[in-house]
Amino acid sequence: xxxxxxxxxxxxxxxxxxxxxxxxxxxxxxxxxxxxxxxxxxxxxxxxxxxxxxxxxxxxxxxxxxxxxxxxxxxxxxxxxxxxxxxxxxxxxxxxxxxxxxxxxxxxxxxxxxxxxxxxxxxxxxxxxxxxxxxxxxxxxxxxxxxxxxxxxxxxxxxxxxxxxxx
Amino acid sequence: xxxxxxxxxxxxxxxxxxxxxxxxxxxxxxxxxxxxxxxxxxxxxxxxxxxxxxxxxxxxxxxxxxxxxxxxxxxxxxxxxxxxxxxxxxxxxxxxxxxxxxxxxxxxxxxxxxxxxxxxxxxxxxxxxxxxxxxxxxxxxxxxxxxxxxxxxxxxxxxxxxxxxxxxxxxxxxxxxxxxxxxxxxxxxxxxxxxxxxxxxxxxxxxxxxxxxxxxxxxxxxxxxxxxxxxxxxxxxxxxxxxxxxxxxxxxxxxxxxxxxxxxxxxxxxxxx
Numbered sequence: 001x002x003x004x005x006x007x008x009x010x011x012x013x014x015x016x017x018x019x020x021x022x023x024x025x026x027x028x029x030x031x032x033x034x035x036x037x038x039x040x041x042x043x044x045x046x047x048x049x050x051x052x053x054x055x056x057x058x059x060x061x062x063x064x065x066x067x068x069x070x071x072x073x074x075x076x077x078x079x080x081x082x083x084x085x086x087x088x089x090x091x092x093x094x095x096x097x098x099x100x101x102x103x104x105x106x107x108x109x110x111x112x113x114x115x116x117x118x119x120x121x122x123x124x125x126x127x128x129x130x131x132x133x134x135x136x137x138x139x140x141x142x143x144x145x146x147x148x149x150x151x152x153x154x155x156x157x158x159x160x161x162x163x164x165x166x167x
Numbered sequence: 168x169x170x171x172x173x174x175x176x177x178x179x180x181x182x183x184x185x186x187x188x189x190x191x192x193x194x195x196x197x198x199x200x201x202x203x204x205x206x207x208x209x210x211x212x213x214x215x216x217x218x219x220x221x222x223x224x225x226x227x228x229x230x231x232x233x234x235x236x237x238x239x240x241x242x243x244x245x246x247x248x249x250x251x252x253x254x255x256x257x258x259x260x261x262x263x264x265x266x267x268x269x270x271x272x273x274x275x276x277x278x279x280x281x282x283x284x285x286x287x288x289x290x291x292x293x294x295x296x297x298x299x300x301x302x303x304x305x306x307x308x309x310x311x312x313x314x315x316x317x318x319x320x321x322x323x324x325x326x327x328x329x330x331x332x333x334x335x336x337x338x339x340x341x342x343x344x345x346x347x348x349x350x351x352x353x354x355x356x357x358x359x360x361x362x363x364x365x366x367x368x369x370x371x372x373x374x375x376x377x378x379x380x381x382x383x384x385x386x387x388x389x390x391x392x393x394x395x396x397x398x399x400x401x402x403x404x405x406x407x408x409x410x411x412x413x414x415x416x417x418x419x420x421x422x423x424x425x426x427x428x429x430x431x432x433x434x435x436x437x438x439x440x
Binding site for chain 1: 179180181183184187188190191192194195198199201202205
């Protein structure tokens with residue numbers, strides 16, 4: 001258990017640093033940045049207390065906002081995803097698999113993909129809504145959400161597969 | 168208390184989420200002027216709506232007071248209107264400059280009958296409020312009648328919807344006098360009688376009070392001519408008049424007091440003696 005906490009802390013800070021100093025400066029195709037820090041919100045164990053998880057999500061988003069000098073969009077998006085996660089899990093894995101032991105051991109690839117897709121796209125949607133914060137920019141919000149989501153999804157899948165093969 | 172704590176524990180995630188969301192919104196608005204401006208706009212929209220709602224409610228309870236104030240204001244304005252309508256019609260040399268011997272009092276009509284051939288109104292003010300018989304009663308758009316009798320708190324009015332009442336009127340654009348008499352069925356339909364014949368009476372001409380009686384001042388618009396028929400037997404005109412405002416549909420009125428009425432009565436006595 002202790003090693004799990006340690007792992008989580010290390011994971012948290014390494015993702016934070018990576019996101020702020022590497023992935024926020026990719027600007028692919030004129031400004032698409034993948035959000036790798038979502039890995040933390042995705043890979044966090046399902047059977048843990050959600051209240052603490054919400055706090056962690058808030059903290060993660062807040063730190064990224066602070067370090068990258070952005071407004072509060074990361075905070076709000078990460079916070080909302082950590083709050084909505086049980087719901088997303090329920091919808092993507094079905095009621096039976098509400099609290100599986102850990103995400104990695106889940107056998108069903110399709111469910112995992114749906115879960116990833118929902119988490120990432122909802123996060124990006126909330127993020128871009130708060131970045132543009134205007135109904136006039138609806139087209140921009142949707143376009144950016146779509147493109148960035150694809151990019152993030154690919155990156156998250158790649159990283160996850162790497163991470164798993166290492167273990 | 169137990170219930171409250173239980174509820175708090177049950178919804179702790181949602182509560183925590185909302186609190187943190189509030190904090191991040193604050194953070195957002197402090198960091199960026201654009202977001203601050205936007206958030207202020209939304210909050211103004213929201214708080215404006217709420218304030219509007221509450222002010223609507225309080226306005227509703229103030230309505231009676233507001234009505235009273237407005238009716239007072241209206242009576243001052245009505246006085247000015249009557250004065251400005253009457254004065255240009257007098258020749259300057261006859262009348263003392265700017266003198267208008269009438270005073271106004273706003274009243275409420277509490278009973279208004281119009282189904283009979285001889286109708287009466289009842290007002291909510293009486294001798295205690297300074298109302299005396301033979302005062303004129305007008306509405307915002309036209310005339311209503313003449314005070315007949317007064318009790319301490321109420322007064323009864325002979326309505327112009329009364330077959331025996333003749334009101335002295337004249338045409339607005341020329342001084343042809345006549346009397347206005349109710350036809351007896353439709354409260355807006357009147358006929359113009361006793362008019363000195365001049366053939367250029369047209370449909371659409373406006374009628375104003377004539378100022379020959381001591382009741383009504385000169386120049387209150389009453390109605391307009393709706394039909395002119397030449398009767399084949401005797402060559403007289405049959406002139407129909409339609410009032411501007413249906414006198415049966417009026418709730419608030421003004422009582423006109425002629426300050427000179429005693430003086431005029433004395434003069435009339437002198438003549439008849």
